[in-house]
Amino acid sequence: MSDREKFDLDAYLERIGWAGGARADLATLRGVHLAHALALPFENLDPVSGRVPSLEPADVVAKMVHGRRGGYCYEHNTLLRLALEALGFRVTPLAGRVVLGADTPESRPRTHAMLRVEVPGEPLPYLADVGFGAIGALLAPVPLTVGEEFEDGGRRHRFTRLPHEGPLELWALQAYDGVARDWVSQYAFTLEPFTAADFEVFNWHVGSNPRSPFTRRPYLQRTTAERHLALDGARLTETRADGTVAVRELAGEAEARRVVAEEFGIEVPEGLELLGRLSGG
Known part of the structure; x- marks a missing residue:
């Protein structure tokens, strides 16, 4: 099949x-x-x-x-x-x-x-x-x-x-x-x-190479009719439909997990600690 x-x-x-x-x-x-x-x-x-x-x-x-x-x-x-x-x-x-x-x-x-x-x-x-x-x-x-x-x-x-x-x-x-x-x-x-x-080759390189930005820190994007959200490391950027931009740093593990779950609609993989990654650790 x-x-x-x-x-x-x-x-x-x-x-x-x-x-x-x-x-x-x-x-x-x-x-x-x-x-x-x-x-x-x-x-x-x-x-x-x-x-x-x-x-x-x-x-x-x-x-x-x-x-x-x-x-x-x-x-x-x-x-x-x-x-x-x-x-x-x-x-x-x-x-x-x-x-x-x-x-x-x-x-x-x-x-x-x-x-x-x-x-x-x-x-x-x-x-x-x-x-x-x-x-x-x-x-x-x-x-x-x-x-x-x-x-x-x-x-x-x-x-x-x-x-x-x-x-x-x-x-x-x-x-x-x-x-x-x-x-x-x-x-x-x-x-x-x-x-x-x-x-498969491209994916292995991007998903495993320690020099790849995708293996080093969380990088998330979500678009809705009203706004675009981007999480790059600890920095959360919101760009609204009218062009206004708001940027803030996430405070800690609890906030990071809440933002990823509620704002991006993503279930955090078991065993992943966001705090260290988001703070550059």
Whole structure:
């Protein structure tokens, strides 16, 4: 039995709160993508606990659909790929370099996962990505074309091409920063397809390397219609829909566990002490 045949689509749609169409069309793709992005948080508590997250479909479903957990990009986009394929879409996994804060695209390895989705009746494929842990992340899929600006869930994105020496065109997803009033590149990628074996290697590196930021401190994100929450170490940042930002430091273990449980909707893994991690210990 294939992953598509074993995937419990109804349980997934219930988990993300999507009660709209369940067909391979653009309205369903947009609706499911947005519902997923708003329902399931980004989190790295397994790597912080010393465990590399499993990308086996059954494990991803058990953790994110049936458990009170989120995940990072490989888990999120594995789950979305399974759902979209069950709905009848043709999906190709892609890999990118996170260039947000980087000097050059080449200074970062390919560690981010995203999806190229073909939509029946649409002339262009779409980029879908529910696993980018930043406020510049996509909330809805956008067509793969350069020269247009897209509004997705209240955010603004566009694609551009970056100069490089490789044989394939290098795309960059840019998000509009309303504070800086400028476009900021989030990640760069080519349209070369990647396989589950590739992502197993990426996942092992990101989830186990002591130099990886995801193994060193908790990093959580959650987006709602009213605000975006980010927990980076001990710092909690709230960005509201009107652009106002509030930042504060968490005081201790009890507050950290309460915030993770109540604000992010995540069950803290057994044995993980947040206090030491959040205070840099």
